[in-house]
Amino acid sequence: MSDTAARWTLHPDRALPADPVTRGLARQVLEATRDLPIVSMHGHVDAGVLARDEPFGDPASLLVVPDHYLVRMLVSQGVPHDALGVPRRDGQPVETDPRAIWRTFAAHWHLFRGTPTRFWLEHQLVEVLGVTQKLSAETADAAYDTIAERLADPAFRPLALLDGLGIEIIATTDAATATLADHADLAARGWGERVVPTFRPDALLHVDRPGWRDDVALLGERAGVEIGSYGDYVRALEARRWAFVEAGARATDHGHLRADTTPLDPADAQAVFAAALRGEVTAGEAQAFSAHMLFEMARMSTQDGLVMQLHPGALRDHDPRVALERGPDVGYDIPVATEYVRSLAPLLEAFGHHPDLRLILFTLDEDTFSRELAPLAGVYPAVRLGAPWWFLDSPDGMRRYREAVTDTAGFYNTTGFVDDTRAFLSIPARHDLARRIDAGYLARLVAEHRLDLDEAVQTAVDLAYRLPRAAYPPVAASVFPSSSDPAAAPQEVHP
Amino acid sequence: MSDTAARWTLHPDRALPADPVTRGLARQVLEATRDLPIVSMHGHVDAGVLARDEPFGDPASLLVVPDHYLVRMLVSQGVPHDALGVPRRDGQPVETDPRAIWRTFAAHWHLFRGTPTRFWLEHQLVEVLGVTQKLSAETADAAYDTIAERLADPAFRPLALLDGLGIEIIATTDAATATLADHADLAARGWGERVVPTFRPDALLHVDRPGWRDDVALLGERAGVEIGSYGDYVRALEARRWAFVEAGARATDHGHLRADTTPLDPADAQAVFAAALRGEVTAGEAQAFSAHMLFEMARMSTQDGLVMQLHPGALRDHDPRVALERGPDVGYDIPVATEYVRSLAPLLEAFGHHPDLRLILFTLDEDTFSRELAPLAGVYPAVRLGAPWWFLDSPDGMRRYREAVTDTAGFYNTTGFVDDTRAFLSIPARHDLARRIDAGYLARLVAEHRLDLDEAVQTAVDLAYRLPRAAYPPVAASVFPSSSDPAAAPQEVHP
Amino acid sequence: MSDTAARWTLHPDRALPADPVTRGLARQVLEATRDLPIVSMHGHVDAGVLARDEPFGDPASLLVVPDHYLVRMLVSQGVPHDALGVPRRDGQPVETDPRAIWRTFAAHWHLFRGTPTRFWLEHQLVEVLGVTQKLSAETADAAYDTIAERLADPAFRPLALLDGLGIEIIATTDAATATLADHADLAARGWGERVVPTFRPDALLHVDRPGWRDDVALLGERAGVEIGSYGDYVRALEARRWAFVEAGARATDHGHLRADTTPLDPADAQAVFAAALRGEVTAGEAQAFSAHMLFEMARMSTQDGLVMQLHPGALRDHDPRVALERGPDVGYDIPVATEYVRSLAPLLEAFGHHPDLRLILFTLDEDTFSRELAPLAGVYPAVRLGAPWWFLDSPDGMRRYREAVTDTAGFYNTTGFVDDTRAFLSIPARHDLARRIDAGYLARLVAEHRLDLDEAVQTAVDLAYRLPRAAYPPVAASVFPSSSDPAAAPQEVHP
Structure with missing residues (x-):
């Protein structure tokens, strides 16, 4: 049995490869990332927790x-x-x-x-x-x-922990209809550079959701637009995106079941929207509309500069009785096979080479790592691969990700580590684990004489810090030419 | 060339990891399972072979x-x-x-x-x-x-080999129409605790099979029910399940092409059944009916306590000419992609939290390990993951299984090792290999400081012995409250 | 920074496993393949480059x-x-x-x-x-x-490099309408045994391609057949295949989107062909026709002895604007999920046991390695698995391939290494890497006491040399009984 009397400690070599040769190299690679700050550009910590700053x-x-x-x-x-x-x-x-x-x-x-x-x-x-x-x-x-x-x-207390945990910047996830009052409050107190919102319009893009009409009404209220038509709705969304940009947002986030991005003809979009307002939309129409709106979101990103994050493939609330009883997010979201190549073709044909689009793809379907995602990220300038997500954000999941995507996408078409948690105190643990797994992977390349040690060290630093910074640049840098932060602008990361 | 003159021996470290550090740990983990008896809860050894006990x-x-x-x-x-x-x-x-x-x-x-x-x-x-x-x-x-x-x-001789091979208990697979005479014979001779039947109704649930009507007639005969309607058929199946329970069965086994469990309306089920009796059923109706019957089997399991095993995804008899010439099971069963999440939703919504259902899932499609099966087993109390099956029951297949499912399902939502063979003498080899691969996997977790050695040893024993025992409890324990074998009752396995 | 002053060298152990025990064994295995010539049976080096032999x-x-x-x-x-x-x-x-x-x-x-x-x-x-x-x-x-x-x-210069790079034989890929003049020229100069053509009829089998009718006209011209009907078309294709056989071809190559091989009724095939000649074919008809023609290609292979290579699953020209601007083969071919089991069933039922068919399967969808391809190759005598292809032709891709297919297909149902490149000078690098990865995989089997070292050495030689030779035999050996090269005839490879 475990000796529970001994002091509980974490081994310094935890999650590094077992082979002594590789481990020795991994220690050297890891060492280079030890003191880097945490860049946490996608998560679910409530902005209110930070704004209230209560114990x-x-x-x-x-x-x-x-x-x-x-x-x-x-x-x-x-x-x-x-x-x-x-x-x-x-x-x-x-x-x-x-x-x-x-x-x-x-x-x-x-x-x-x-x-x-x-x-x-x-x-x-x-x-x-x-x-x-x-x-x-x-x-x-x-x-x-x-x-x-x-x-x-x-x-x-939450804000003190930003320093305590070494978090340089943290992004929250906020409904498109959020007032952003907490963010305004934080900004007023000088935290605006460290706590940024993320625009999450899912609730508004799925027009057959119960409560959708109420959300549209709230959208109109927030945007100061009377929404009577599809055109109003698009203008209101655009307005809210700009409000997020002004509040410091760097990205949008989209949690659709499918990655479909097929646009509708304007007349069809208008008709579906009108039917939805009347409460008469079909499931098929709603699905087509949500695909259309992903395309629209990409278009808007080319205008306002918000990075577009796509997290498809989770079938939500697999047991509807549990959902009814306890609400969402209690463990019943189950991944399904997800198609990216044909689904993203309309978006990528239109914007895949647009200099102002950055599309970051996540997946719960690791079959797509080598088959679909790496080939797409390995050719389209707009595309980057996010980190292994949710069920795949594990030691072996992260290792399989690097082994599957590096061949075709390399390291520099990935974003480096992006966490995804509502558990504030776990953020350093997640980044620590990712750095260890990347160190182990890079060390293996060195041990197999496929990479030099100095390159591995440099790449580890890029994955832990420079790539996430570059993947989620401040919008100002691209939209407002007068930006005073060129160092953080979207730029190529290299030695 | 191999030195064929040297005595052929098996290396004690076979199938353990090559890295010396990990191997040393794996030896210690493996040692703890060396003398454990074999629990063989799913296989295809003929009960008659054991009952006749001929050389x-x-x-x-x-x-x-x-x-x-x-x-x-x-x-x-x-x-x-x-x-x-x-x-x-x-x-x-x-x-x-x-x-x-x-x-x-x-x-x-x-x-x-x-x-x-x-x-x-x-x-x-x-x-x-x-x-x-x-x-x-x-x-x-x-x-x-x-x-x-x-x-x-x-x-x-077969029965002597149960001791010789260290098999504590072995389950056979028996048609729903089997007389179970061999099992009765074995029980009469005191082998009833060691050789148990398994209820396999596939032939009866696929209503467009050639010979289905003959099988239904035989079912009626065995169950003492005149089968003229769907209701009779259900009653006869229930009666046969109880006969299996009385003969010591602990489980049912289902080999469907798909995992679909969508129930039909009673009127539709009756209509399809009636059409099938008339020989007029379509392939689509038959497929829908087989999905309906999987749902029904789960319902029956909540009543009679038989563990439900599902083995989907093998396209049988890929070359029909070979099947015509040689019959089934000569190597032409080929796996196809298999969907579990939507397919099992009806069953799991109805029974996924039922205290008396235990559903054990197997697959030939390893893509579903991390994407579908581990997430389902990682939340529904009724679900357990069976061992890597058939084409995946190999050193690397078993390793990939642990690497893919442990993140989300852990060890304790798996059944431990379940073999699947008609090759009686190979049973110890299969368990030996599984114990070696699990020892290697656990040793890696220890070497990477992700698990303590005492925990690894304990988990190895659980995987080799305690979990299979717990996954296939004697039905009596849950159905008959007077059971005198509480040690074998379905219970949580933990230190 | 890298020390750019040091002389750039390749490490002799590159791409071998890091663990010292396994590496030592891998060195021994690799050593046995060091001096073997390169057999390059599938590639895209232009025959004209070799025939012109210019710097x-x-x-x-x-x-x-x-x-x-x-x-x-x-x-x-x-x-x-x-x-x-x-x-x-x-x-x-x-x-x-x-x-x-x-x-x-x-x-x-x-x-x-x-x-x-x-x-x-x-x-x-x-x-x-x-x-x-x-x-x-x-x-x-x-x-x-x-x-x-x-x-x-x-x-x-190109021909000198065949010796310089150690290439014993190289196959080019040639349109079905190619004159084969370069090959005739090379043969006349004594290079006919070392440079062989490959019959690639893709352009002719996809009847909705722009330019298809021109290609059919050219086919007729090359074959000396006036093509007015489907029958003419088939005869012309057969004639061209024989012309390729006479020019030394050993194989055909097929790059279809799907692996579908469902044959059409002759009347339907004729009707689709006629519609295509009129320019009135639908996309669905064209797709069905291309599947039909794969079946026909297999049938023709049983007659003329050409090995049939199938490379499905690449969605070509994902960005049509780039294709319009730059043409094909600039990086926008993206893999999609590919089904083999049902798709190949018609072909395999008809010819899977035919003694004169050799079907070599490639994939870009590694999910099919263990689920579909290894089980098919592990039973049908006509089927062999090609090497990991394109996006999978990497150190980890090749390792995953062996780990996934060997369980069910063994080594001897694979072709050994087959490269696929238009980069002539990279051919030795690709074979070198494949030999290293196979050496590492074999060494692990030895280190884990799953294989003897002498067997590993022998298998490595088979994978590097004997299996590719045997997988692509000279057609003469099977078609012309008087062949004087029995050593290169299609034969079982074993110790």
Whole structure:
């Protein structure tokens, strides 16, 4: 059994290759990225948490309840959502004692063996929160107390943690209808360069969603446009994008089921929109319209300079009863096979060589790494490959990604590491793991005499820092020629 | 050339990772599983072979003729089925001299380089059968004689081999219309706990199969039900499932082309069934009906407690002329891309959280490991992932499986190793190989400081023994509350 | 920064596994293949280049402009086609100064880190062309001068290079309408055994292609057949195939989007052909006809003995504007998911056991390695798997191929290495890399005690030399019984 009395530490060589030759090289490569700041350009930390800057709550509500990776694993082994404090939409009672929730989690620690969730949690518990004994049913209370004490420390308030965790810049994800008041508040207090919004219009682009008409009304209100037609709707979206640009946004984000970007004829787009306003749209029309709007988003990006991020392929709320009971994001989003080549053809034919478009592609379908995504990124100047996403953001997932895409896309058509989490304290863990895996991959190239060590070191720095900075440039740099930050402008990264 | 004079031995480190650091750890992990009994919960050994308990025949009819892995490899290189003694359905002569067949096989030994078939055969020949010289055209006769002599030993009669091979329990696969007489016979002789049937109703669920009506008539006879309607048919199936439960069955097994589980309206199910009885069913109706019946099988499992195994994705009898000439299972079953997420949605919405359903998923399409299967098993309490199956039951296939599914499903949403063979003597080889690959994978996690050694050892024991036992519990434990075997009841496996 | 002063050399262990144990074994395996001649049975070197035997031009027009791997990588990072000298179809000016093009390429050398293109280029620059300093913007001119000087050496004329590069035999790819005059010329000068044509009828089999009717007219002219009907067309194709056989061809090559081989009824084939002649064919009819013609090509192969190569799954000219501007083969061919099992069923049912058919399958969709291709090649005597192709012809791509197909197809249902390049000087680099990867894979099997070292050595020789020779036998051996070259006849390869 584990010696729970020994002090819990993280091994400095964790997640590096086992072979001693490669490990020695990987250590050297990793060392070069150790002190680089974190560039966190895609995530789901709530801007309000940062703006309010209040202390985090208890360990369970910080680390367990909102983490759908963690919740789904416990649920899969028979732990009820109620016992984990996941709220019901009908207001029926669920477990509210954070210590009880924490004990349930700790008692199932073995379930996370071999998972990235374990790696991230260990990093948070040991490195960030100072837990000193391996987690188990026996040590659950001690860990809870340690964490609770730490969270009361002013250094653990959200904005202080930006420095504490080494985060140079963090992007939030914000509905197209967001007021951006939190961002305005942060900017007024001098945090505008470090906390930036991201334009996420999904809710408005899927015209058969329940509540879509309310969202359109809210869009009109936010944009100061009376939306009676498709033309109004497009103008309102454009206006909101500019509002985001002015609030410091660098990117849009799109979570569609398919990557389809086939545009509609204007008359057809107008007709579908009108039908949707009347509540008479069909599922097929709505799907065609969402594809059309992806095309439109690319067009708008060529005008306002927002980087376009596409995250397709998650079938949301696989169990509709759970969705009804608990809402979204509780573990029931399941990937499906995703086609990119034909789907993106309309967009890329129109804008794939446009100097002002940057399209960053993500996937949950790793079959597309070598077959579709690397060949597309390996020829279209507008395309970059995002980091392995969600279910693939793991030691072996990241390794397979590099092994599959580098042949055709190289390193410089990827964005370097982009995290994707609502778990604020896990951001350093995710970047740390990515740097380790990239170091291991680069070290293997060196060990196999396919790359020189100095090149590997330089590439590791690019992947950890320079490429994410370059992939998400401040919009001003391209849109407002008077920008005073040329260093961060979209530019080629090279030695 | 190989030194055929040296004694043929198996290396103790075979199939362990090459890197010395990882190998040292893998040895320690493997050691913990060395003496564990074999739990063989899915296979195709004929219950009659065990019940009759007669000596096995000659080496060729035991090891060559019925092994479709082996036959297809020789056929692919131009050796005719006739030369391998694979019988023709028209009764035309084929090679019947077992020594001639054995020589043909031995002369092509090089074809199996790098294949799992070679690994399994070496284990059988050296460890089980005592062959002392590497196989080749030159040593074929000596090997033949050694094996033939060994097979005459009473210790090599089927039931004695259960002890000799270390098999604690073995499940056979039995048609839903089977009399189960062999199982009754075995139970009467005290083997009922060690040899259990499995309910396989495929032939009855595909209503456009030639011979389906005869099978339905036989089903009615076995179940004591006059089958004139869909309702009768369902009742007869339920009755047969209960008969299997009473005969000790723990599971059902389903070999459909697709994983579709969309239920039909009762009226539609009745109409398709009636059309099928009249011989007027269309292929589309039959396909829809088979999906409906998978849903029904899950429903029945929630009532009678039989574990549900789904093995989709094999397109059977790819060359219809060969099927006509030689029948099924001669190597022409070819995998096709298989969709699980949408296909299983109806079943999982209805029963995915049912406390009495256990659905074990297998695949021939490894693309679904990370994309579909691990995410489904990683959230639905009813779902477990079976072991890599058939074409994927190989050293690298099993490694890729762990690397792809552990991130999201962990170890404890898998069943541990489940073999799938009609080659009785190969069962220990298959479990030995699986334990070696799991030991290597776990050792890598330890070497990369992602897991502690004590955890790896414990997990290896779970994968080899405790998880398969837990995944296929005796039905009594859940259905009959008075069960006296709580240790084997479906329970969470953890330290 | 790289030490550009040090002499640029290739490490003898490049692309071998990093683990010292495995590397030591890999060196031994590789050593056995070091002096084997190169068998290059599929490529795109122009027969005219060999027949004219003129000195190669400047470094840029040899190594940069025609290499679509290289061009697309630079384009993907914003370098315009114009700057790379890729000609425009409208004759507008592009960069023509070879030194300027070369400098642009050299300045972007870092983009190729980790790619097979870099491996191949390094081999060519260092081993073949004698460049002594690592490539960079600073060393570009020196490298240019070194190469230019080397290209002026008579030993660097095309035919001399066949010896210089160790190429025993090279196949070109020739349109079905080619005069084969270059091949006749080469044969007259004694090169007929070393330079052979390949029959590529794609342009004629896709009846909705612009220019198809002109090509049919040319086909008729070449074949001496007035083509007024489908029957004439088939006869003309058969005649051309025989002309290729007489010119030494060993194979046909087929680049279809899909692998579909469903034959049409003769009346339907005639009707589609007639419609196409009238210019009235639909896209659907054209697609069905191309599938029909693949079936027909297999039938013809059973008669004339030409090996049939199928390269499906590349969606050509993804950006039609680039195709319009620059023509084909400039980097915009993108793979799509490809189905083989159902698609090839008609062909394999008809000819899969035919003793005179050899069908070699390639793919750009590695998902099909274990799921479809290995199972098909592992049972049908007519089928062999070609080498990893195009985007997959890389160190990790070749490793994944062996790891995925060997389980089911073994080594002897693969063809060994088949290159595919228009870059003449890169042929040795490609074979060298393949031999290294196969040596590494075989060495791992040895290190894991899954194969003996002598078997690994023998298999490496088979993969590098004997299997490609056997996979593409001279047609005479099977068609003309009087052939005097039985050693090269299609025969089983074994120890």
